[in-house]
Amino acid sequence: MLRFPDSIFTEGFTFVDDSTVCVLTWKEHTAYLINPWTMEILNELYLNTEGWGICNTGDYLAQSDGSSILRFRDISTFAVIDSVSVTLNGQPQSFLNELEYADGLILANQWGTDRILLINPASGIVERFITLGSVCPSSGGVLNGIALNNDGTLYCTGKNWPITLLLDL
Helix, strand or coil: CCCCCCCCCCCEEEEECCEEEEECCCCCCCEEEEEEEECEEEEEECCCCCEEEECCCCCEEECCCCCCCCEEEEECCCCCCEEECEEEEEEEECCEEEEEECCCCCEEEECCEEEEEECCEEEEEEEEEEEECCCCCCCEEEEEEEECCCCEEEEEECCCCCCCCCCCC
């Protein structure tokens, strides 16, 4: 079992390949590459931003830091190779949090809202969004986590949520 010190707040998570996962830290500006089978830390990489979310598109890793910018990182070197500003109707969309990749789009839950944005990675334009206001728990919690299953089921949860929602994309 791998346990980080309580002072390290881990946030984003994605598989880099079959033998490596990437875990981001929120404020420490660090990405940990970990063998998921042995839980050995393979590498510790410095980020020049906070780590909020990360996903593997197959070609690169897309990373969010709470701003409206998505950074695209080389899968092998983790170097930033490109970035894009995420906009909806021409307005920057900040608080991009947990990321997933499906059908050529990057999905991002938008911290502090009940929305999941579906973003064109080439342009940064939000092509559509899913609003979960009618199904979000009224417990005062916030949408904070999304995960996509291989069958297209989107799992949504959050801080102080008593349930996990299952949505079909």
